[in-house]
Amino acid sequence: MSIxxxxxxVKESKPLLSKKDRKLVTDPLSxxxxxxxxxxxxxxxxxxxxxxxxxxxxxxxxxxxxVFSNLIVSLIRNLIPSRIRIIVQLAVVSLLVIxxxxxxxxxxxxxxxxxxxxxxxxxxxxxxxxxxxAFAMGNKPGASILDGLGNSAGYAWVILxxxxxxxxxxxxxxxxxxxxxxxxxxxxFGYVNNGLMMIPAGALFIVAxxxxxxxxxxxxxxxx
Amino acid sequence: MLNxxxxxFGFAFAVTVLVALMLSxxxxxxxxxxxxxxxxxxxxxxxxxxxxxxxxxxxKFDQYIKSVVIDEQGNEVKNMKAFDINLAYDKKLKSxxxxxxxxxxxxxxxxxGKKTYILQMAxxxxxGPIWGYLALDEDGNTVKxxxxxxxxETPGLGAEINTDGFEGQFSNxxxxxESGSFVSVxxxxxxxxxxxxHKVDAISGGTITSTGVSNMLKxxxxxxxxxxxxxxKV
Numbered sequence: 037m038s039i040x041x042x043x044x045x046v047k048e049s050k051p052l053l054s055k056k057d058r059k060l061v062t063d064p065l066s067x068x069x070x071x072x073x074x075x076x077x078x079x080x081x082x083x084x085x086x087x088x089x090x091x092x093x094x095x096x097x098x099x100x101x102x103v104f105s106n107l108i109v110s111l112i113r114n115l116i117p118s119r120i121r122i123i124v125q126l127a128v129v130s131l132l133v134i135x136x137x138x139x140x141x142x143x144x145x146x147x148x149x150x151x152x153x154x155x156x157x158x159x160x161x162x163x164x165x166x167x168x169x170a171f172a173m174g175n176k177p178g179a180s181i182l183d184g185l186g187n188s189a190g191y192a193w194v195i196l197x198x199x200x201x202x203x204x205x206x207x208x209x210x211x212x213x214x215x216x217x218x219x220x221x222x223x224x225f226g227y228v229n230n231g232l233m234m235i236p237a238g239a240l241f242i243v244a245x246x247x248x249x250x251x252x253x254x255x256x257x258x259x260x
Numbered sequence: 261m262l263n264x265x266x267x268x269f270g271f272a273f274a275v276t277v278l279v280a281l282m283l284s285x286x287x288x289x290x291x292x293x294x295x296x297x298x299x300x301x302x303x304x305x306x307x308x309x310x311x312x313x314x315x316x317x318x319x320k321f322d323q324y325i326k327s328v329v330i331d332e333q334g335n336e337v338k339n340m341k342a343f344d345i346n347l348a349y350d351k352k353l354k355s356x357x358x359x360x361x362x363x364x365x366x367x368x369x370x371x372x373g374k375k376t377y378i379l380q381m382a383x384x385x386x387x388g389p390i391w392g393y394l395a396l397d398e399d400g401n402t403v404k405x406x407x408x409x410x411x412x413e414t415p416g417l418g419a420e421i422n423t424d425g426f427e428g429q430f431s432n433x434x435x436x437x438e439s440g441s442f443v444s445v446x447x448x449x450x451x452x453x454x455x456x457x458h459k460v461d462a463i464s465g466g467t468i469t470s471t472g473v474s475n476m477l478k479x480x481x482x483x484x485x486x487x488x489x490x491x492x493k494v
Contacts, residue, residue: 083415117268124275131279135286142293145301153387153412236416 053182060182064190067254071194072247076162081195082239083154088211090150091199093140095192101132101158102167102191103184109172110180116173125168126159133158163191198242206233302343309395309405310369310376325378326368334486337363348382348389351479364483367393374398379484383476385469387412390421390476394430400488403445406430408473418469429460435481442482447474 053061070076077098084094108128109116116124137155140148148155158164167187172180203209206229208216220227232238251257303318312324327342342365354360367378377396384390392408407427413419420426433445434457443458447470452459462470 115262115271117262117271119263120268120272124271127275127279131282134283138286138290138294141297142290145294145297153415 057179057182060179061186061189064183064186065193066190066250067256069190069194069250070163070166070187071191071243072250073256074166075247076166077191078243080154080157080161081191081198081243082236084151085195085199085202085239086206086234087150087203087209088196088199090147091195093144093147094151094154095188095195097136097140097155098158098161098163098191099185099188100136101129102164102188103181104132105129105164106167106172106180106184107177109168110175110177113173121173122165122169125165125173129164129168130159163187194243194246197246198239201242202233202238205230206238299343305393305407305409306367306378309378309393309407310371311405324369326370328366328368329363330366330484330487331363332361332483334490336487342367347380347480348391351382362483364480366484366487369395376404377484377488379481381476381480383472383479385410385413385421385472386418386466387414390469390472392421392473392476394477394481396435396481396484396488398492400485400492401434401436403430403433403435410469413466413469416465417463418466420463420466421469421473426460426463433457433460442485444474444478444481447471447477 171183303321329337329340369376375398379394382391388411390410394406395404408421
């Protein structure tokens, strides 16, 4: 799949990545992170993160959808009549999501089954529409790609962090490989997997912890 | 210009056509790959109820499994292939038009001189189709194992029908009562004793899916009994 790598940003008479461009990518990683600061895309952060492998596929899929929908919408932003812009954005997003779904079904069928409805639900992931409406509708294609990359990377690291904790403590594995030795489960050691990690509520605790740590590092507070 | 009605309609039309073209193009190109996956999954599902779960077993599907097609009177239909039958679709036609003739695929596994019948089932859950395979002992009564799957039931709720916890309950249940008449295995929320041979526990939060499984078992197992009883006597 070539969807994970974004096309080269096209820049005229500017250094490869100006300071402003770099900020487009780095800001969403922390200061305006879609999950921890804007609290968007929580549904999938809870649903797909019991194991790292489906989480990684989900992160790549969301990246593909965000980057390419940002690019397409930005390219046609001056042609879209403002009265129907939301439905046009939706059509672009749905197109990409269905494409991703079909590709997953053809090439990584088992993961596609694990993700089940959540691939389709990328359409409703607020991050996607949020970036289109807030950024791609008013910015050039190159910047929009960077914005898409930044935001999906911000989404990706949070869900991967959640999945790391959940798979490690919930099943003692990482990417399906056993990390906690079988011997620990013997009655004399008495180690057991944490069942809370396997249910969606477990993800809420982890997401909340990440939000807490990150907001206290960034000194971010909700505006009253 | 950008806000004239003509432009808005024209733009919407152009977007729709483009999107439709791209989607149908992608679907056509990817279909062969997807169908291979579906076929492999189906073979693996069928083999899994008789315990053939090694990663390469599906390649030897034809050696392990003899497939037949049976009709409503329990006779073998010679000129049909079991894998060509789309059971869910046929059942839908039947529900609209009662005179539609149903044919069921039956897979027979033989090991150590003992036969296992593998029945195919198709039904509806909450969001879409559900299906499953059930291994029935030669006696035509004891369930050896059952597997279920679904198109898009809610993860954590209805989707639990394809977990070992749910499927495992079916082993050693009976589909006939003491007098030999068909009672199926019921998926129920009632309190029941663990060794009740005709009942298994439903999934909490997955009521509609559980009921779907229950109905599916009842409708589809029955269909095979005529054929199985006939071959018992021979």
